[in-house]
Amino acid sequence: MITLIDLGLDPSLLIASLKKLTRFNQRIGATANAHAYVPIKDRMRFIEAMIAMVKGKME
Amino acid sequence: MRQGSVALKVTVIGYIMMTMSGATDREASSAASSGVRLMVRENGRLLVPVAVNGKKESRFLFDTGATTSVLSEKLAAKAGVTPKSMKRVSTFAGAVSLPVGQVDTVRIGDRSVIGIEVIVADLARLFNLDSDIDGILGQDVLSRFNYLLDRRKGKLEIEEGGNLSSSLSGNRVACEKRGGKTLVSVAGGQVNLMLDSGNPYLVVYDDAVSRLHATANVKDEKEVRSSIGSRKIRAFRIDSLQIGDSIKRNVEAYLATRSPGGSEDGFLPLFVFDSIYVNNLENFLIANPKRAWGGEKEGRLEESVGKKVYREFAEIENPSLDHYLRTIRPSEISADLRKQVIANLPREGELKPSAEDKARLSQLQPIFSYHDRAPIIEIRVIDVPQAFLGLHASFVLLIARNTMNLLTAEELQAAVAHEMGHSILGMSTRLRCETDGSVNCRSLSFNVMRLP
Numbered sequence: 336m337i338t339l340i341d342l343g344l345d346p347s348l349l350i351a352s353l354k355k356l357t358r359f360n361q362r363i364g365a366t367a368n369a370h371a372y373v374p375i376k377d378r379m380r381f382i383e384a385m386i387a388m389v390k391g392k393m394e
Numbered sequence: 395m396r397q398g399s400v401a402l403k404v405t406v407i408g409y410i411m412m413t414m415s416g417a418t419d420r421e422a423s424s425a426a427s428s429g430v431r432l433m434v435r436e437n438g439r440l441l442v443p444v445a446v447n448g449k450k451e452s453r454f455l456f457d458t459g460a461t462t463s464v465l466s467e468k469l470a471a472k473a474g475v476t477p478k479s480m481k482r483v484s485t486f487a488g489a490v491s492l493p494v495g496q497v498d499t500v501r502i503g504d505r506s507v508i509g510i511e512v513i514v515a516d517l518a519r520l521f522n523l524d525s526d527i528d529g530i531l532g533q534d535v536l537s538r539f540n541y542l543l544d545r546r547k548g549k550l551e552i553e554e555g556g557n558l559s560s561s562l563s564g565n566r567v568a569c570e571k572r573g574g575k576t577l578v579s580v581a582g583g584q585v586n587l588m589l590d591s592g593n594p595y596l597v598v599y600d601d602a603v604s605r606l607h608a609t610a611n612v613k614d615e616k617e618v619r620s621s622i623g624s625r626k627i628r629a630f631r632i633d634s635l636q637i638g639d640s641i642k643r644n645v646e647a648y649l650a651t652r653s654p655g656g657s658e659d660g661f662l663p664l665f666v667f668d669s670i671y672v673n674n675l676e677n678f679l680i681a682n683p684k685r686a687w688g689g690e691k692e693g694r695l696e697e698s699v700g701k702k703v704y705r706e707f708a709e710i711e712n713p714s715l716d717h718y719l720r721t722i723r724p725s726e727i728s729a730d731l732r733k734q735v736i737a738n739l740p741r742e743g744e745l746k747p748s749a750e751d752k753a754r755l756s757q758l759q760p761i762f763s764y765h766d767r768a769p770i771i772e773i774r775v776i777d778v779p780q781a782f783l784g785l786h787a788s789f790v791l792l793i794a795r796n797t798m799n800l801l802t803a804e805e806l807q808a809a810v811a812h813e814m815g816h817s818i819l820g821m822s823t824r825l826r827c828e829t830d831g832s833v834n835c836r837s838l839s840f841n842v843m844r845l846p
Contacts, residue, residue: 337719338764338811348808355800356781356809361546364436365780374546388708 336385346386350379430503430550432456432543435524438594438665440543442550444531445501447473452528454502456543456550458672459590459661460532461574463500463512464521469528470495470514477514484653488625490520500535505552507535530592533574537674542683543591544669562671562683565638569677572657576672578679580637580662581606587662589672589679594663596635596647597627602659603649606632616648625650635666640681642666720766727770727789735787736772745775745795754803758791758810765814785813 339346357375433441433453443451452469462483465475477493492513500507517523517530542551542558551558569589570577576589584605585598598606614629627648635642645666664670671680747755755773762768772790775798776782782794791810801809 336811336815337716338761338814339808341716342760342764344804344807344811346808348802348805349812352801352805352809353812355805356783356797359781359796359800363779364434364438385707 336382336389340386340389346382346389350382353378353382430552432545432548432550434545434548438663440545440591440664441527442502442531444529445499446529447475447498448501449473453526454529454531455523455527455592456536457530457532457590457592458536458576458664459588459592460530462534463497463510463532464517464530465495465497465512465514466517466528467514470512473497475512475514481513483513484655485521492520500531502531502535503550503552505539505554507538510534533576537571537574537576540671540673540675542669542671543664545664546668559671559673559680562680564671564680564683566678566680567638569672569679571674571677575658576674577658578637578662580635585659586657587660588658589664590661591664593661594665595627596632596645596661596663596666597650598632598647598660599652600649601652603630605659606635637662637666638679638681640667727787731787732770732789735790739774739786739790743777745777747773747775751775751798754798754806755793757803757807761807761811761814764811767814783809783813 336346336349339349353375430442435441440456441453442456444454445451446465446469449469449472454463465473469475470477475495475497477495479494480491481494483490483492492515494511494513497510497512498508500510500512511534515521517527518525521530523530539552539554540558541553542562544550567578570579570586577586578589579585580587585602587596587598616627616629627650629646629648632645632647633643635645647660650660667681669682671683673679758771758773759768762771767789770789774790774792776792776794778794778796780794781796781800782792783797784792786792791813793806797809798806
């Protein structure tokens with residue numbers, strides 16, 4: 336997020352890309368290693384919180 | 395669709411509807427839940443490790459649609475289970491007589507059931523199961539426990555008390571037990587579907603379909619076959635399927651003629667849920683239950699890790715965020731190591747980027763430059779089934795063709811920046827292939843297992 340914000344890119348694109356990749360892999364059933372990751376909803380919450388915090392610091 | 399076509403080939407698990415007597419003793423148990431790794435096959439089938447008579451664990455189909463557990467002939471021989479009699483068994487494709495024997499113990503996780511009768515059968519021939527599956531774990535075992543099954547996490551938690559439900563939220567849907575089967579009310583109680591995790595299809599009997607919100611135009615007819623017999627099913631769509639809090643729209647389902655003697659209106663496979671909690675003691679289920687933060691160990695862990703990382707960055711004084719990242723950046727990779735890593739990369743599955751690919755990949759350069767990695771990054775576009783993106787050895791960026799197809803150039807930048815962040819922060823960037831739970835690795839034609 337810091338990279339994206341520093342480069343003037345939209346950090347919320349990370350949420351869109353993670354959702355797309357996760358949905359695709361769920362659709363084909365490639366979810367067996369999903370237990371190795373934090374649930375997608377929690378990742379989204381974390382990313383959103385970090386975006387707000389980093390943007391706040393850089394303003 | 396890929397899942398449908400695969401499932402059609404291997405259908406007819408055989409909804410084993412025979413009710414058999416069996417001892418109900420069980421080993422001493424604790425109230426805490428026991429975690430078991432769950433394998434999710436591409437056709438949606440769920441496999442769990444089960445030990446029979448104290449032998450090494452074997453792969454079993456987790457099948458809430460089977461009232462009786464089944465052992466392969468090979469496993470029965472290994473576990474010393476000798477068939478003593480024959481029983482008539484009803485399956486979706488017809489009835490058949492099969493040998494039955496006595497098992498001393500069946501263990502899943504740290505839960506055991508003692509003294510049950512099991513069917514011994516050729517699983518591939520009768521039930522079209524893959525050759526690496528050695529048994530079917532049926533309701534004669536499963537209905538003695540409560541369990542939380544999470545397909546996304548590949549995890550099954552089993553308990554004998556009701557502790558799990560206290561940490562879960564979601565509407566409780568009443569279930570009814572009939573002849574060893576678990577029936578779930580849908581469409582406001584209009585239709586009772588049998589919970590059937592061994593079934594790759596949602597099947598509704600002809601005479602019940604009018605009670606569902608269904609699109610009647612039957613578009614496709616298929617024949618379900620096994621060595622027992624065959625039945626015709628016809629594809630249709632259910633506009634909206636609500637079970638508790640879970641609402642699925644435009645669900646693909648199949649129509650079938652009602653089986654004689656069956657009290658259910660069809661079969662409800664578990665692929666319609668991301669996760670499900672089944673309480674067999676109090677006869678209810680929760681579809682896609684939510685876990686309260688801090689409600690259990692894993693929830694607390696995730697919360698604490700998230701908060702720790704957040705606090706770490708929140709405490710850094712602006713304008714030094716960028717400086718902070720530079721200070722924790724990994725050291726340079728030596729030329730020798732780089733050469734060695736590149737030489738060891740597998741060649742199979744590697745694709746030649748098209749001109750369009752190259753144009754999109756060139757847009758990643760600002761990301762690499764930001765991380766002072768532009769000169770050393772190697773990009774490989776690979777042909778694997780899943781949408782994969784990963785950084786190997788901190789400088790080889792592996793991008794699946796599917797990932798290239800799915801993401802816009804900007805989304806790809808964001809995802810790659812995320813992967814670069816893993817490298818900077820020293821978080822794990824290794825491909826997680828250590829365990830047999832990572833089915834993806836085995837299906838990768840680009841053999842990531844060979845990565846050093």
